[in-house]
Amino acid sequence: MKxxxxxxxxxxYCCEKLKENNGKECMVATGVRWGESYKRKTTRGIYEDVNRNKEKKIVLLNDNDDKRRLFERCEIKANTIINPIIDFTDDEIWDYYDNECKYRNPLYDIGFNRxxxxGCAMAGRKGRLREFELFPKYKELYLRAFDRMLKHREARGLDNRNWHTAEDVFEWWVSK
Ligand code: SF4
Incomplete structure (x- = not known):
């Protein structure tokens, strides 16, 4: 509501709250891969030392990087991120999943590839609508939250744009 x-x-802000601000002072392992996007290919590394000061941020792009020593000896006590499957291709991921994973996520068996x-805002409209069709309870919860949000906006004297109902907000949101 805030x-x-x-x-x-x-x-x-959801990602910021749920994922990015967790694990302070910890070493975090992720499933980020270069194959997922151009941005990831150019900015993410096998090892990352996160620092507020961009100049001090360290990103190792491959195993032979000179700075690898830092990772092996774990000299840095600040936030660190390792991306152990950064260079896995899509085929390698599926191959590993099919041959090594004991437990299957049923969503992969009905056509999901991620x-x-x-309803993630980073996904396209079509995919989001399909997810809400498969999981209507979540749509209901979003509508309820949007309804509360509209009341909250009104109470704060904020312009509710063209939103008259929770459905209007939902339509705007999935089309963004
Ligand atoms: S909905 Fe998308 S952007 Fe938000 S936390 Fe989930 S993955 Fe991150």
Missing amino acids: KTVPPTRLMR VGCI
Whole structure:
């Protein structure tokens, strides 16, 4: 309610709350891969030392990087991220999944090739609508939240744009 708008591609405060601010002072392992996007290919590394000061941030792009020593000896006590499957291709991922994983996620068996939050603002409209069709309870919960959000906006004297109902907000949100 504090934000008075649902999370969008440009305002991903959900990710910030749920993922990015966790694990302070810890070493975090992720499933980020270069094959997922051009941005990841150019900015993410096998090892990352996160620092507020961009100049001090360290990203190792491959195993032979000179800075690898830092990772092996774990000299840095700040936030660190390792991306152990950074260079796996899609085929390698599926091959590993098919041959090594004992437990299967049923969503992969009904055509999903990525599994994340239902209705994620980073996904396209078509995919999001399909998710809400498969999991209607989540749509209901979003509508309820949007209804509360509209009341909250009104109470704060904020302009409710063209939103008259929770459905209007939902339509705007999935089209963003
Ligand atoms: S909905 Fe998308 S952007 Fe938000 S936390 Fe989930 S993955 Fe991140």
